Amino acid sequence: MIAVYWQTAMAWLTQLEPHFAPLQVAIPLIAAPICVLIRQRRIAWFFTLVVTWVTFAIAVALLVQVRSSGDISYAIGGWEPPWGIEYKVDLLSALVLVIVAGIAAAVMPFARVSVEREVPNPRIYLFYTMYLLSLAGLLGITITGDAFNLFVFLEISSLSSYVLISLGRDTRALTAAFRYLILGTLGATFYVIGVGMLYMMTGTLNIADLATRLPALQNLRVVEAALAFLLVGVGLKLALFPLHTWLPNAYAFAPTVATIFIAATATKVSVYVMIRLLYTLFGGTDFFATTGVDEALVGLGMVGMIAAALIAIFQRNVKRLLAYSSVSQIGYMVLGLALGNVAGLTAAILHIVYHALMKAALFMAVGCATTQARVVQIEDLAGLGRQMPVTMASMVVGILSLIGVPLTVGFVSKWYLLQAAFVAGDWAIALVIVASGLIAAVYGWRVIEAAYFTDAPEGRAEVAEAPLSMLVPLWLLTGLCVLLALNAEWTMTLAEEAARALMNGAAAGVVP
Amino acid sequence: MMREKPILRVVSKNLIPPIMLFALYVQFHGDFGPGGGFQAGVIFASAFILQSLIIGVAEARRVARSALVRSLLAFGGILYIGVGFAAVAMGGNFLDYDALDPHDPVHGQHLGILLIELGVGITVATAMITIFFTFAGYEPLPSEPAPDPNREAPEREDLAQAVPPHEGRR
Numbered sequence: 001m002i003a004v005y006w007q008t009a010m011a012w013l014t015q016l017e018p019h020f021a022p023l024q025v026a027i028p029l030i031a032a033p034i035c036v037l038i039r040q041r042r043i044a045w046f047f048t049l050v051v052t053w054v055t056f057a058i059a060v061a062l063l064v065q066v067r068s069s070g071d072i073s074y075a076i077g078g079w080e081p082p083w084g085i086e087y088k089v090d091l092l093s094a095l096v097l098v099i100v101a102g103i104a105a106a107v108m109p110f111a112r113v114s115v116e117r118e119v120p121n122p123r124i125y126l127f128y129t130m131y132l133l134s135l136a137g138l139l140g141i142t143i144t145g146d147a148f149n150l151f152v153f154l155e156i157s158s159l160s161s162y163v164l165i166s167l168g169r170d171t172r173a174l175t176a177a178f179r180y181l182i183l184g185t186l187g188a189t190f191y192v193i194g195v196g197m198l199y200m201m202t203g204t205l206n207i208a209d210l211a212t213r214l215p216a217l218q219n220l221r222v223v224e225a226a227l228a229f230l231l232v233g234v235g236l237k238l239a240l241f242p243l244h245t246w247l248p249n250a251y252a253f254a255p256t257v258a259t260i261f262i263a264a265t266a267t268k269v270s271v272y273v274m275i276r277l278l279y280t281l282f283g284g285t286d287f288f289a290t291t292g293v294d295e296a297l298v299g300l301g302m303v304g305m306i307a308a309a310l311i312a313i314f315q316r317n318v319k320r321l322l323a324y325s326s327v328s329q330i331g332y333m334v335l336g337l338a339l340g341n342v343a344g345l346t347a348a349i350l351h352i353v354y355h356a357l358m359k360a361a362l363f364m365a366v367g368c369a370t371t372q373a374r375v376v377q378i379e380d381l382a383g384l385g386r387q388m389p390v391t392m393a394s395m396v397v398g399i400l401s402l403i404g405v406p407l408t409v410g411f412v413s414k415w416y417l418l419q420a421a422f423v424a425g426d427w428a429i430a431l432v433i434v435a436s437g438l439i440a441a442v443y444g445w446r447v448i449e450a451a452y453f454t455d456a457p458e459g460r461a462e463v464a465e466a467p468l469s470m471l472v473p474l475w476l477l478t479g480l481c482v483l484l485a486l487n488a489e490w491t492m493t494l495a496e497e498a499a500r501a502l503m504n505g506a507a508a509g510v511v512p
Numbered sequence: 513m514m515r516e517k518p519i520l521r522v523v524s525k526n527l528i529p530p531i532m533l534f535a536l537y538v539q540f541h542g543d544f545g546p547g548g549g550f551q552a553g554v555i556f557a558s559a560f561i562l563q564s565l566i567i568g569v570a571e572a573r574r575v576a577r578s579a580l581v582r583s584l585l586a587f588g589g590i591l592y593i594g595v596g597f598a599a600v601a602m603g604g605n606f607l608d609y610d611a612l613d614p615h616d617p618v619h620g621q622h623l624g625i626l627l628i629e630l631g632v633g634i635t636v637a638t639a640m641i642t643i644f645f646t647f648a649g650y651e652p653l654p655s656e657p658a659p660d661p662n663r664e665a666p667e668r669e670d671l672a673q674a675v676p677p678h679e680g681r682r
Contacts, residue, residue, distance in 0.1 A: 022596070022606035030593040033586035078608035 021074040021087040024058050024143055028136040032129045041124035048128040049108040059101035063094040082209040088145030092498040096142045096272045099356050103264045104135045110473040111257045114367050118255040119167050127167055133160035138269045147195045148205045158184045164258035165250050176249035183246040187236030194229035197222050207281050215284040227287060230277055238270030240334055241304025244327045251323035256367035263326055264360035268352045271333045279502040294338045301335030302432045309439035316377050318366050321443055329355050336417050344420030345499035347413050353491055354409035361477040362398035365391050368466035378446055383456025387463040390471055392451045394478040399444035401481050404437045409485045524566045531559040539633045549629035553636025561644050569649040581638045588635025592628045
């Protein structure tokens with residue numbers, strides 16, 4: 001009996017396999033309105049949990065497909081690529097899909113308790129609706145091969161994350177969400193202006209097609225302006241240092257689950273878009289060499305790494321501290337991708353994956369502490385090292401990884417970044433990387449000191465350890481932070497292959 | 513209000529059915545001429561908005577109950593993506609309408625466009641109605657005193673304290 005079901009299911013799966021690319025986006029997208037119809041908060045949670053796990057399974061299947069049989073191209077609606085919308089999965093996008101869907105799936109078991117604690121009960125099903133929409137948007141950005149379709153998904157993910165942030169308990173969540181809305185819309189507008197200019201000049205929106213046409217047009221001022229608009233737009237979305245002002249409050253006041261998800265995925269996907277822009281879309285042009293884009297990005301990345309880390313030292317709110325640390329870490333990724341060599345690009349890709357893992361783990365640890373002990377400020381962590389040992393131990397691992405201590409993933413990507421700096425022959429960059437790690441040690445120490453070396457305030461009720469449903473996902477991610485460092489080849493080969501493919505694609509695109 | 517404004521009442525009463533009919537025309541004529549789901553949805557919603565302007569939001573809400581509107585809002589989206597899934601189930605690419613009718617691809621295209629535009633129309637109409645109701649039908653929370661439009665706003669004590677009168681704001 002079971003064997004028959006199994007066979008039918010397998011037959012179904014093989015039939016569906018060529019359609020995994022659109023299903024990757026379509027399943028969470030259709031699940032979001034279904035969630036509205038469900039309304040009941042527990043059922044909505046369980047439904048979302050199942051959907052995110054299915055989505056993650058599809059992402060893994062796509063990665064396996066890409067590894068075994070090369071890039072996937074899918075024509076939506078049967079309209080062939082340069083005319084219709086193309087979904088394209090290569091190694092880099094498959095990797096980002098896995099990390100986004102994986103974080104979404106890992107957060108869900110954690111979400112039930114945390115969301116019920118932080119979001120007003122009648123709105124919980126709407127929270128999950130927005131969560132699914134945001135996931136669909138981020139996956140769509142990653143998978144699409146169409147520059148305008150990318151904008152549409154950018155808007156889907158951004159609009160839903162504004163709502164997610166505004167659902168926070170603190171009233172400041174509303175102003176934070178509004179600020180993000182204004183700046184995020186500006187960013188999206190800049191992006192679409194850039195795409196419009198490119199469309200005006202080439203008559204195509206397909207990224208691969210654009211990439212073959214742009215080298216012939218690269219002397220035109222319009223194309224240069226388009227690059228500028230695109231970079232500023234994406235820079236706003238990924239919170240590149242001077243454009244990061246929306247980020248700290250948005251992360252600090254959003255519901256914890258929203259913070260974990262957005263912090264771990266949204267900015268990483270934007271970094272992915274920036275890599276796509278520079279190495280695929282403009283890969284054939286020699287803008288990197290002629291316009292000083294690389295120098296600007298390297299400079300901004302380094303300033304961000306140092307300045308944001310310095311600001312993080314002076315934060316009192318734990319989530320704000322981690323948010324500034326995110327801005328600083330984004331600096332690493334931008335620096336890596338702007339250095340323009342394989343090692344740098346590998347470091348950027350690795351750091352996308354690793355930083356997603358460690359920030360998700362760190363925000364989850366804060367979430368556990370918030371749920372059990374109403375932790376908001378760093379002082380509130382006092383004594384929790386003894387009272388919530390499991391949670392705080394994971395926090396320590398996360399912080400060590402942020403600093404870049406050996407045996408954690410943070411070390412691996414930083415090592416690559418240092419190599420990239422040496423390849424580029426710039427000792428100053430290497431110094432800045434090390435300095436930024438040292439500053440991270442300062443702000444990280446403040447958290448550890450509060451948790452382990454300060455006594456719990458008098459009169460606080462005994463704090464219990466977080467429930468298992470929160471600890472298991474927390475330690476799953478924390479464990480990965482260590483495991484992927486001990487067994488670094490697996491992610492490293494993937495990232496390096498992806499980086500080489502991008503570089504070669506860019507080099508092959510140059511039309512003599 | 514109904515009794516006081518006979519002109520508004522009579523005109524709108526006569527206008528609302530043609531507006532709705534016109535919306536349906538724009539909806540279903542969309543694949544032959546200008547029109548389509550978005551425009552039709554907006555026109556359809558405008559009938560409801562006109563009605564609530566004339567007879568009041570509370571009355572209009574009795575017709576378009578929020579549970580119903582919200583469900584339809586979701587249903588439109590499900591219908592659209594559902595067509596995509598149906599195309600995959602019938603052996604085509606995602607959203608490939610050709611696959612919807614195995615005998616005649618042109619017929620399949622018609623069916624596909626009709627269905628997804630219907631989804632768009634339903635979602636846009638209900639979204640417009642929801643947006644209007646949300647802003648127009650804002651009801652203060654029980655703890656907030658209802659603002660009386662006929663009286664001047666009372667001075668806020670917290671502001672008066674924050675800025676002593678002799679200093680003022682510079």
